[in-house]
Amino acid sequence: MTELLCRIFVKNSDKVKDPRVRSAYGTLSAIVGIVLNILLFVGKFLVGTISGSVAIRADAINNLTDAASQIVSLISFRIAAKPADRDHPFGHARIEYVASMIVAMSILIIAYQLLMDSIDKIIHPVATEFRWVSVGVLAASILVKLWLGLFNRRIGKKIDSEVLRATMTDSLSDAGATFAVLIATLVYHFTDFDPDAYMGIIVAILIAVAGVRILNDTKNSILGGAPAPETVEEIRRIVESYPETLGIHDMAVHSYGPGTTMASLHVEVDGSANVFDMHDAIDRMEKQLFTDAGIHATIHMDPIVTNDPIVTEVREKITVLLKNIDERLSMHDFRMVIGHTHSNLIFDVVIPFEMTIDASALKRDIDHLVKQIDPSYNTVVTVDRA
Secondary structure, eight states, X not given: OHHHHHHHHOTTTTOTTSHHHXXXXXXXHHHHHHHHHHHHXXXXXXXXXXXXXXXXXXXXXXXXXXHHHHHHHHHHHHHHTSXXXXXXXXXXXXXXHHHHHHHHXXXXXXXXXXXXXXXXXXXXXXXXXXXXXXXXXXXXXXXXHHHHHHHHHHHHHHHTOHHHHHHHHHHHXXXXXXXXXXXXXXXHHHHSOOOHHHHHHHHHXXXXXXXXXXXXXXXXXXXXXXXXXXXXXXXXXXXXXXXXXXXXXXXXXXXXXXXXXXXXXXXXXXXXXXXXXXXXXXXXXXXXXHHHHOEEEXXXXXXXXXXXXXXXXXXXXHHHHHHHHOTTOEEEEEEEEEXXXXXXXXXXXXXXXXXXXXXXXXXXXXXXXXXXXXXXEEEEEEEEEO
């Protein structure tokens, strides 16, 4: 069904990096969500009012809020598709993160209101009337929400959308919440015990957890989380496919929203090679990163000495030395300035974030061990975080 809808309503549906295609996918998802959530709201609100169930009415209001969230999503996709301008030189794709936060906040508000209504019903009990039509509406709602969650999951994965991932999480949590209401309704019918208000509290907690999860994921995107491992691997694969590449370091990848990824990195090349040939290779790397992966890359060329046996030998010894300190340490930008009385070894050491070590202490340890190789060696070390 999802693929059929995409083929019918999304032109050039395979070109997912095209902002117009992403907007079309977002529009399709939003319209489907708005229509289905309004239908669920009408059905649940009617049966909730007739039966006097606070949990069913609250679940209905939740669906109405979902429809409003889909409208926010629809607007965000329209804005995200706008081209770059003077005030937004990297485009408008990050508006999706703002929309995700709005969705999350609306979910939390609904959870709070449901919690208050449920507590009020515990304090002031009101009899709930069982009707089989309520069971039918709730069961249908669960199936619709499950399908809607999978629908948004598929499209969200296809176009890498934070908003649709948030909508998917919301839909699946709604299915779980409605299932809880259904169980409460059946328990009341078969046991005469009315757990409606207590189940309302459980539903409120489930909805709140979904809202907090969405808020946390969106927060990471706004703050600037680590790039996806597959993105880093794709950059390495393309750059290392060139024979001119001798090493990669100081890679930084950051996103201005789906479809707008920026990267900068240093590529080590043979310092004795023709500078124009190396520059041409760097240009080709940058172009291929954009055409193959859609990544806007800026590559800094680092020439290194490859034909000096002394420099090569010392570099290899320092590499082994660092691995003996900790297997996770690595080195780049190695240079050697040889003098009559002493030689300076200049290089950068990379420490992973999970490694807790004082940078100053590490420099002292490295200098001490290097002097055991040769007392005339002085180290000039810069410590980087991976």
